[in-house]
């Protein structure tokens with residue numbers, strides 16, 4: 635079994651100056667050992683590109699877009715505090731572990747900003763990625779998955795927030811730029827849900843993913859948050875299954891103790907939707923493994 639969404643550092647607090655992150659000896663081994671205890675023997679690391687200093691110029695001041703000025707200020711402070719990684723160093727550390735025989739794959743979590751996605755792909759092109767996952771964390775200046783700024787759900791309205799979010803996810807799925815859609819309904823993270831599940835929005839994302847051959851991850855992150863539900867929801871995951879969209883398994887863990895977190899729950903959710911297999915990756919080509 636596998637966990638194809640792992641980070642090597644927790645996020646940093648806004649408003650605090652943080653030193654560049656270190657990769658202590660044995661860090662990746664700790665993830666491998668912790669996951670193995672849960673029966674998970676294949677790990678895909680997917681560091682956030684936006685946290686890497688090398689991406690600062692390419693991504694630019696994406697928080698300057700139209701929207702409430704407090705949202706721009708929040709995102710600017712958050713990104714500034716969180717940008718303590720080096721892409722070069724991250725790649726070196728994971729490749730060294732892989733070359734040393736550990737069961738790890740080199741991935742990256744990319745934010746989807748329509749205006750810079752092409753430049754981002756150019757930036758990361760030189761590296762030997764096994765797989766890329768794509769996310770929407772920001773709608774313009776609004777960090778939709780941040781507990782600091784959930785008031786924007788009230789200001790904008792939940793229906794509008796979900797519609798704005800899924801418009802970007804549909805564009806990401808339709809772009810065919812990544813191998814896997816990450817936490818595809820993270821808009822429910824803090825429990826802001828419309829009266830009924832937006833089946834039309836789901837269908838547009840599913841159709842785009844099916845057309846471009848993009849997979850979707852089944853993630854336990856939602857179980858650690860007020861959403862209290864795997865991403866995607868049972869109905870949404872059923873729609874992916876019925877359209878033939880493959881899956882990966884994911885914890886979105888940011889510490890060794892979170893490696894393979896909620897593994898049994900994500901496998902159960904996938905099986906309940908009818909899945910009998912999941913993907914693995916090697917240098918952007920995929921293989922199918924039993925679930």
Ligand SMILES: [Zn+2]
Nearest residue numbers: 743769816817
């Ligand atoms: Zn994410």
Ligand SMILES: [Zn+2]
Nearest residue numbers: 639641743886
């Ligand atoms: Zn992540």
